[in-house]
Amino acid sequence: MTTTVPDAPTETTRPARERLVRAAQELYGEQGVDATTPREVLERSGVGQGSLYHHFPSKTDLARTALRRTAQESLDEARSTLANGGSSSGRLRAYLAAPRDALAGSAVGRMTSDPVVMADPSLREPLAEYFTGLVDLVTVVLWEQGYTEAQAHDRAFTVVATVQGGYVLARALGDDAALERALRGVRTLCGLEEA
Amino acid sequence: MTTTVPDAPTETTRPARERLVRAAQELYGEQGVDATTPREVLERSGVGQGSLYHHFPSKTDLARTALRRTAQESLDEARSTLANGGSSSGRLRAYLAAPRDALAGSAVGRMTSDPVVMADPSLREPLAEYFTGLVDLVTVVLWEQGYTEAQAHDRAFTVVATVQGGYVLARALGDDAALERALRGVRTLCGLEEA
DNA sequence: GTCTATAGTCGGATAGAC
DNA sequence: GTCTATCCGACTATAGAC
Numbered sequence: 001m002t003t004t005v006p007d008a009p010t011e012t013t014r015p016a017r018e019r020l021v022r023a024a025q026e027l028y029g030e031q032g033v034d035a036t037t038p039r040e041v042l043e044r045s046g047v048g049q050g051s052l053y054h055h056f057p058s059k060t061d062l063a064r065t066a067l068r069r070t071a072q073e074s075l076d077e078a079r080s081t082l083a084n085g086g087s088s089s090g091r092l093r094a095y096l097a098a099p100r101d102a103l104a105g106s107a108v109g110r111m112t113s114d115p116v117v118m119a120d121p122s123l124r125e126p127l128a129e130y131f132t133g134l135v136d137l138v139t140v141v142l143w144e145q146g147y148t149e150a151q152a153h154d155r156a157f158t159v160v161a162t163v164q165g166g167y168v169l170a171r172a173l174g175d176d177a178a179l180e181r182a183l184r185g186v187r188t189l190c191g192l193e194e195a
Numbered sequence: 196m197t198t199t200v201p202d203a204p205t206e207t208t209r210p211a212r213e214r215l216v217r218a219a220q221e222l223y224g225e226q227g228v229d230a231t232t233p234r235e236v237l238e239r240s241g242v243g244q245g246s247l248y249h250h251f252p253s254k255t256d257l258a259r260t261a262l263r264r265t266a267q268e269s270l271d272e273a274r275s276t277l278a279n280g281g282s283s284s285g286r287l288r289a290y291l292a293a294p295r296d297a298l299a300g301s302a303v304g305r306m307t308s309d310p311v312v313m314a315d316p317s318l319r320e321p322l323a324e325y326f327t328g329l330v331d332l333v334t335v336v337l338w339e340q341g342y343t344e345a346q347a348h349d350r351a352f353t354v355v356a357t358v359q360g361g362y363v364l365a366r367a368l369g370d371d372a373a374l375e376r377a378l379r380g381v382r383t384l385c386g387l388e389e390a
Numbered sequence: 391g392t393c394t395a396t397a398g399t400c401g402g403a404t405a406g407a408c
Numbered sequence: 409g410t411c412t413a414t415c416c417g418a419c420t421a422t423a424g425a426c
Contacts, residue, residue: 016392035229035310037419053421055391100307105308112366113228113300113308127367135364157364157373158380164363165356169330171307172322178352185353188346188396189384211410232401243411248403250409 017055019045024066029107033063034116056163064122070107071126075133082137088144090109093192095138096159096183096185102176109164135160156188212250214240219261224302228258228318229311236383259317265302268322270328277332283339288387290333291354297362297371304359350385357381382384 023045027036037053038059056062081095108130117123135156142152142159166179187193218240222231233254236325251257276290302350304326312318337347337354361374382388 025251031310032229032308038421039419041391047375050422050424051392058284059420106363109360109363110308111368113227113305114361118366124369128369131364131367131373154376154380155384156380157361157376158357158378158384159263161354161357161360161364161374161377163356163360165304165358165360166352168301168304168307168359168363169326169352169356171313172304172319172326174323178326179356181349181352182356185349185351186384189350189353189381234401245404245406245412246410255404362397 016045016047016051020047020052020055020062021066021069022061025070025107028063028066028070028111029104032110032114032116033067034114038062060116060120060123063116064126067111067117067123067126071130072110074106075130078134079137082141088141089192092138092141092145092159092190093187095161096187097140100163100167100179102170102179103174105167105171108162109167131160135139159186159190211240211242211246215242215247215250215257216261216264220265220302223258223261223265223306227305227309227312228262229309233257241379253313255318256313258311259321262306262318262321266325269301269303270325273329273332273342277336283336287333287336287340287354287385288382290326290336291358291382291387295358295362295374297365297374298369300366301359304362326355347389351390352386353379 020041023041024036025153027040027044040049041062042049042052050064050134056065078095080089081098084091086094108127111117111127117127135153138156138159139149139152141147142155145152162182162185163179166182169178169182172178184193215236218236219231222235222239236257237244247257270379273290276293277286279286303322306312306318306322312322330348331353333354334344334347338344338351339352339370340347344348357377357380358374361377364373364377365371367373379388
């Protein structure tokens, strides 16, 4: 008696669908949603033409799935640094020193310039969720350091904005040192730098 | 004897060309370069079909002209705030308090996510020039406040990054208050806020 | 569920009259 | 220098066999 039950009866894991989402995530990170064609997604995923439209009614539906996942993965990664053990200043320092591909930019932040994403509320939603969650994580850390809730919140926005703006500067200048400098500046301003 | 000499013999001012550049600047600010079609530029400028390709060999050449002007105008505006009279702290405070359309984003910064712009070095150049000039302006102000050159430079990157990242946050959250909070945070961190 | 083939639309660019 | 008319190719999506 062979156990033919795969993983879950209601929500089975589909390989083609999965490959499509992964390929879309990669291409969106490289080019954005607007500039990524269904054809490119099919080529990278190795899936045939009509299969995309079997799993997703339209390009937008694929984008929604891929963006949700990217936002979720990015937030999970930030959480692993900001909400784990260690002192609050140590966790913030670790977050600001985390390895980043400056010239690639923020997978989520870059989407705020994508016309397709910004035109559709259901595509914007993952962006809002990501940054709300990220700012909240940083706010808690700053609050633990003794700031008032209002001050912690303002400065959390500043910290997250510095990271995002650092990406923008690095890409505009073609120099990853721009992000490094911006982050070093905010570390000293927050009193996190060693003498 | 009518003076038929217009403005300059070598570089005359062409009305159609001018209208094309203006329309392109507007549309790039709203949608980006990649998402803006020649047709849209023609419609907004009120110029006829073939005239675009009379003045500009390709879409890229129009983009280069428009981006250069936008970068130049943006830098001039920043200079008028950061390099004018008043105390150094007053000028920096004025720059950070300048009116901004947070939900529209930075006309220059948003281009760092545009595939067409990033793929062409001649289109990226205006971005690099703008941010180099802007960071230099802020660096001078901070240097006047007594910071070492290295510290002033790092913090200048942080200030400019906060503005750029503030735009990203405001757009992602659909709330212009995000930029305000990020800027208030950096003002307090820089000791520019009144008690 | 996956594929090949193809339809419809629009973007980028050109030709050539005025 | 400016316009109208038009070509070519690519992108989004569908049809229908296996």
